Amino acid sequence: MLFDDITARVIETPRLNVNILERAGDDPATPSERTVVLIHGNVSSSLFWQELMEDLPGDLRVIAIDLRGFGGTEHAPVDATRGVRDFSDDVRAALETLGIRTAHLVGWAMGAGVIMQYALDHPVLSLTLQSPISPYGFGGTRRDGSRLTDDDAGCGGGAANPDFVHRLIDHDETDAAPTSPRSVFRSSYVAPGFRTENEDLWVQSMLTTSTATGNYPGHSVTSENWPGFGAGTIGVLNTMAPRYFDVSGIADLAEKPPILWVHGTADAVVSDASFSDLNNLGKLGIVPGWPGDEVAPPQEMVSQTRDVLARYSAGGGEVTELGLEGVGHSPHLERPAEFRHALLTVIGYVGPSAHPAPSTEAIIIRSAD
Template sequence: MQLLPGVRSVVVPTDRLEVHLVEYGPEEGVPVVMLHGNLSTGRFFEHLFPGAPQGYRIIAPDMRCFGDTERLPLDATRGLADWADDVAALLRALRVERPVHLLGWSTAGAAIVDFASAHPVTSLTFLDPVSPYGFGGVLADGTPCFPDFAGSGGGIVNPEVVRRLAEGDDTTESPFSIRSVMRGSYWLESHSEPREDLLVAEVLKTVTGDDNYPGDSVASPNWPGSAPGTTGIINALSPKYCNWTRVVDLDPKPPVLWTHGAEDTVVADASMQDLGTLGELGYVPGWPGADVFPSQPMVSQIREVLGRYAAAGGHVRTEILPGAGHSPHIELPELWSGVFWDFVGAAERG
């Protein structure tokens, strides 16, 4: 589908891989980098570009495993550090030398902390981020339910979703086709997305398999029978490898914005993609009970860690947006954009 007016599509060779991105605004503008999450691409931000204030250069890359970026494996044992290093390589190639405003949606919430741990940033925005303790298989304090982190990683993904992605299924004939998944979890059922065909086509570019989505897995004696492997995006999100609680230790501490859809069912205290929730509801047999494998309180974990960031001297602005699910920038673009650009402008002024 054609790009919106003023939006540029570019493929940038870097010292790590070739990165495809969409961008907007003057090349000498203040850099704002927007990183998408799992099963999405940079074009999930494109609709926001024309309404942006003048003077900003918005850069939205397709991350490794997704979109039109070069198809290389992802090392899950580094958490989301491959993504962070890819962004650093991209900025070097683009000759962006000043600190950026950095946004991470969902999965990329962990990647922006990896980046900020190694590079100065002007601000950090968490958009419905993955929990600071990763996704699945942990208790409230981040302790794993099982020593091998069973119940998280590539083995927990429904293989029918992967099969339909690989086959390019753009229909709604199954609840496991990506169009159905979007309507059921990306945004609320009440939202009618005018760019749905484009976004479905973008997700169907996902690289499936053990190296990328969902990744490999290993057999486990613990429920539900699999533990994280070492490659691919869902393993990178496993608490075995993903932990961004070190945001508390950043020095200096950039201002932080956390925006979250109040009705998000993906990153929630009882996520409908968390095996603890699904087991309790009877969707996954053999659930060992809430004393062993409860729902992961993801939003509460985010709130607690960012509370520690504030207590350590950081500035945190929190906006929980009613009437939005996992994609408030898509469901409520004007409201979300107003919050975001107000925050970025304040951070830019210092």
């Protein structure tokens, strides 16, 4: 599953054993200013970063980390009442073990939430947020981030499709059902019609997801509110429930690293009308009994991110938005040249491997002077 010039190793940290990917030949003495750390999203692993790792300049040090319960990292349970802090604390432990004081952090989807939490707790050089979950979590909030219900009805572990979970357990690599990991990759991870020669590898990466108790998806509790369940206290999906997860405080960081926000207009997972949001599915009539916009409005995920980053910018931070038309949940796979150029720009890279800027639809939404 590894590309020829990518290596994997497990490092022992004080918290747990963590699997990392590195590039053969990268110099461990590379300074922090040229160190890039990649954090994957939900139901995936560091394997998804290999194309990007190969494509970045050779004088950078590039490391991809498997979060707990994914890839080759120890399948320790996740305490969801800490939000994503179990994950971000694991990343911190891994970097300290590697002797990396700070770095440029890149996070995808849930991984973007992890690096936002990391930035609240530790200094970073820059943040690249790819298809990030909302700073207010996944589901169950109004535009301003206020929670819809006290028990986060419709959020957390109960929102996972049981058949998809079973197919993860069975290591189903087929496209025989819309709930198979391969079908979900095609319908949710990338825009319709996108094809890649590495699809088998990405599916294998998805299948490294641990479904043990305390990992994916997590448990749920009964709710009197529609759709009948609320967020539990353990497991991956519950970490992003708004009662536990709120990283909107990044807008108030005293020291503000530059932020790059990359997203696609055809993202089925993170959008203002997400197909992973139970409230949106109810509004569309896919989930019965929806009580209406006043009670259960779809979460405006992209708008919430834009609002928080606008406050970040107003407070003196530099924010760059790269919006890619027709791109889905995985811009680094679907539009690698644009993603690469934007990343190198935000980390301030100048070197012999720098390429001319490709044509993009990047928009600087605000740039502090």
